[in-house]
Amino acid sequence: MGQTNSVAVLVIGGGIGGLAAALAISRAGKQVCVLEQAPEFGEIGAGLQLGPNAMAVLDKLGLYNEASKYAVFPERLVIMDAIKGRELSALDLGREFISRYGYPYAVMHRSDLHTVLAEACRREGNMSLLTNKKVVSIQDHGAEVEVLCQDGSVYLAEAVIGADGLWSTARKLLVEDKPIADGFVAYRGAVPLSGMTAHARLEDVVMWIGPDMHFVQYPIRSNELYNQVAVFKSKRYHEGAEDWGTPDELDAHYAMCCPTIQKAIQYIHRDQHWKMFDREPIDNWTQGRITLLGDSAHPMYQYMAQGACQAIEDSDCLGRMFSLHGTNIDTVFAEYQKERIPRTARVQRSVRTWGEIIHASNPTTVLLRNTIMEQRASTDYSVVEWLYGGHKVKAENQAVI
Structure with a gap:
């Protein structure tokens, strides 16, 4: 047994959610x-x-300006037909959006944030950050929690x-559930924008949608890099299988897509996939003096780009509760x-529903979806009001956009 430390x-976990929570609690x-x-x-x-x-919370933490140095602020979120190559719908992220929700929509490299x-x-005087600390057991003794690491500490x-993902x-202290797979796999690639010739409008975040697939494109790191994510459902997937979502499946699935994607997919890295x-x-995250945050509490698919955002929201709430209720x-x-x-459960379920919509393959469903999308105005924010509304904070940094 190693040294015992009192804190x-x-x-537990030094990802985006864990660090944001640590900062808010500090x-x-x-x-x-x-x-x-x-x-x-x-x-x-x-x-x-x-x-x-999420941007509102970063501002509350005093990090808005620093994060903005690395961010790109897109003009629109655009949905494209991956097969026919035409625009289906868009969400305007300009002045009306910022005025309505207090802050802009941003994209950036995960490592930059x-x-x-x-x-x-x-920079916090009352915080310590420790690495090589793999937690092997957690025990709640009532007045305190004992955490044992693999190194004996x-x-x-x-x-x-x-916040361990x-x-x-x-x-595991709360529920004996397991992660759920639906057969989808993601390939990613961020390449220098100077060498990227197959891209959509650089001012937009673009999601190309098609049968059992979607392809996302947008610039990051102050327009130095172009980020792409290729997602598709593996035909080889079944519970217990290991060899699914392979590069040959990626190429076979995307062979149906329009020429723009055919060119862009060449820049996707094939040495690793997710x-x-x-x-x-779940309806409870807490046991005694232990609670969950971020993906450990509410893991979700990436289809609404809310995983990190919800973890950041968690951190703000936890910080507020420590301020209000102390010890x-x-x-x-x-x-x-x-x-x-209630909020994170709604997001989790909405992400699943959105995945079914964008990945639809039934011709009738696709026709209905596309017709509805094409008829909505780009300034119709009703679809995102529940997600971004209610988090409006005075946008003191609007002038920097």
Whole structure:
């Protein structure tokens, strides 16, 4: 057994959600320690979309301007027909959108946002960030929580936040569920924009949709890189299978697409892919002095680009509850999940529904979907009002856009 350390609040997981939560809790006056199992703090993946609901929280944390240095602020969200190559619908992200929701829509590299959060955490006087800390057990002893790491170190905490992602160790204390796959897999590629000749309008975030697939394109890192994500449903997938979602399947599936995508798909990296999972929403995230946050609480598919946004919202709520209720951890966690569980469950379920809509293959369903999309105006925000409305904060940084 290694050294025993006493901390006020322990955050397990140093991803975007974990760091945002640590920062918000630290700002509430609590001592925070973050345990990250990797050798260093960092993010895998490439592009990240941040709605105004997430940008508002970044501003509240004092990170809006720093994050904006790396971000791109698109003019529209556009849905294209991946087969016929024509525009189906768009959402205007200009002045009316910003005025309505208080903040702009942004896209950026995941690692850039993670770096901004990590640097802010390192500036906090009451926070420690530790790497190579793989958590192997968590035990709630009533007055404190004991966390044991693989290296033998032990942490005794007043409160523990499980922000350890899809395969969460902390979640196992609450429910014996498993991640759910629906056969979809994602391939990604961020390439220098200077070498990219097959792209849509650089001012837009573009989602091309087709039967059991979608393809996303947008610039990141202040227009230096072009991010692309190719998603499709594997015909080889079945429960228990391992060899599915392979590069040959990627090429075969995308062979039906229009010439623009045919050219763009050549830039997708084929050496790594991500099998996609979510979990069923649960009605409790808390056991004693332990609660969940981000993907450990509400993992979701990427179809609405809300995974990181909801984790960032979680962090803001948790920080507010610590500010309001101080050392009363029972009340902090009870009020936190009372506010967050209904919203995140709605997002999780909406993502699944949206996935069925954009991936539709039945000709009648596709015709109905396309007809509805083509008839809506780009300034019709009714479809996103529930998601972005209610998070309106004074947009003090509008002038920088």
